[in-house]
Amino acid sequence: MRKIIHVDMDCFYAAVEMREHPEWRGVPMAVGGKPEHRGVLSTCNYEARRFGLHSAMSSAKALRLCPDLVLVPGNRELYKEESEKIFRIFQDYTLRIEPISLDEAYLDVTGVLLCKGSATWMAKEIRERIFKERHLTASAGIAENKFLAKIASDWNKPNGQFTIPPERSATFAASLDIGKLPGVGKVSEKKLQEHGIFKCSDVLRFSLWELVKICGSFGVQLFQFAKGVDNRPVVSERVRKSFSMEDTFDKDLKSEEECIQKLKEVFERFYKSVITIKEDISKNGMYKSFVKIKYSDFSVTTIERSFSELKFENFLVLFRERFSMREENVRLLGLGIRLPEKEENPQLSLDFNVPF
Numbered sequence: 001m002r003k004i005i006h007v008d009m010d011c012f013y014a015a016v017e018m019r020e021h022p023e024w025r026g027v028p029m030a031v032g033g034k035p036e037h038r039g040v041l042s043t044c045n046y047e048a049r050r051f052g053l054h055s056a057m058s059s060a061k062a063l064r065l066c067p068d069l070v071l072v073p074g075n076r077e078l079y080k081e082e083s084e085k086i087f088r089i090f091q092d093y094t095l096r097i098e099p100i101s102l103d104e105a106y107l108d109v110t111g112v113l114l115c116k117g118s119a120t121w122m123a124k125e126i127r128e129r130i131f132k133e134r135h136l137t138a139s140a141g142i143a144e145n146k147f148l149a150k151i152a153s154d155w156n157k158p159n160g161q162f163t164i165p166p167e168r169s170a171t172f173a174a175s176l177d178i179g180k181l182p183g184v185g186k187v188s189e190k191k192l193q194e195h196g197i198f199k200c201s202d203v204l205r206f207s208l209w210e211l212v213k214i215c216g217s218f219g220v221q222l223f224q225f226a227k228g229v230d231n232r233p234v235v236s237e238r239v240r241k242s243f244s245m246e247d248t249f250d251k252d253l254k255s256e257e258e259c260i261q262k263l264k265e266v267f268e269r270f271y272k273s274v275i276t277i278k279e280d281i282s283k284n285g286m287y288k289s290f291v292k293i294k295y296s297d298f299s300v301t302t303i304e305r306s307f308s309e310l311k312f313e314n315f316l317v318l319f320r321e322r323f324s325m326r327e328e329n330v331r332l333l334g335l336g337i338r339l340p341e342k343e344e345n346p347q348l349s350l351d352f353n354v355p356f
Ligand code: TTP
Pocket: 008, 009, 010, 011, 012, 013, 014, 041, 042, 043, 044, 055, 056, 101, 103, 104, 157, 158
């Protein structure tokens, strides 16, 4: 049984703009091109949506529907940076992350021990952290597969979440309009409706063979979705070469003992998030452990060495060795592992794909 979280930021570009320009809060605003340049809306805030505005609508039409609309050009670089910061929060929970766009991702948290292993609580914590650290809101869906998690994230949007427990997957799916299914666009929706298929429950009245006759090979997938089944894995995008975690302290640490205590806390968190791939790491052997120390004057030092096991004692050895060379106030401590290059260890690349 898998545990998948789908996270989707609320009116992402608009939300970033409203954070940067509080005067745009509470009034209808949109990010998009100028009407005189035949521009369209990238997105708009929820106030503007009340006027019927939505992504991809022409700016000219948007201004007709909502003459007081604040229309801003937007800044993709800024959204990209923001996205990276949000994805870094995801990485504190799992290394299996499939980015869909700047503001949306699937997280496979199967086997993650944080939040007592509850995906619902992890989603809640992730959303709280996004709000606290980035002043933005996100919605989340939690389910046993990608398709249901994605639908669930829309259920209590904005700023909400919804869990479909595995025992409810089938009944939940049965109640859905077929237009909600991934891969069912306007054309296929119409075609299915002509056969009397409006809801997923209608799909189940047909045999697999009949469905294939109606919509080709997609019929197989359709049959699965209608039953609430989706075996597509969470596939990460880029090969990641290191996994790490760090903590910046409110007050600088003044003694070695204090540092060791904190380093241990960082390790425990790191270990819980990395545990899903721990087996793969030990199987493949080769990797380096490292420790990072940032002093109160912001200078940074790191030390790394190959070890065959992922355990705190190894990080402790590295820390002690480096700290003994300069015993001063510490602002940040971090630790992590570095994997070999792809060519050295091709097996790893499949399992360690994570963005950024
Ligand atoms: P979405 O998640 O589809 O939309 P959203 O985050 O703005 O709103 P919601 O609260 O409904 O999730 O897309 C994310 C961002 O991608 C969006 O803020 C702007 C950009 N985008 C476009 O530039 N063009 C488009 O057509 C769409 C759909 C999105």
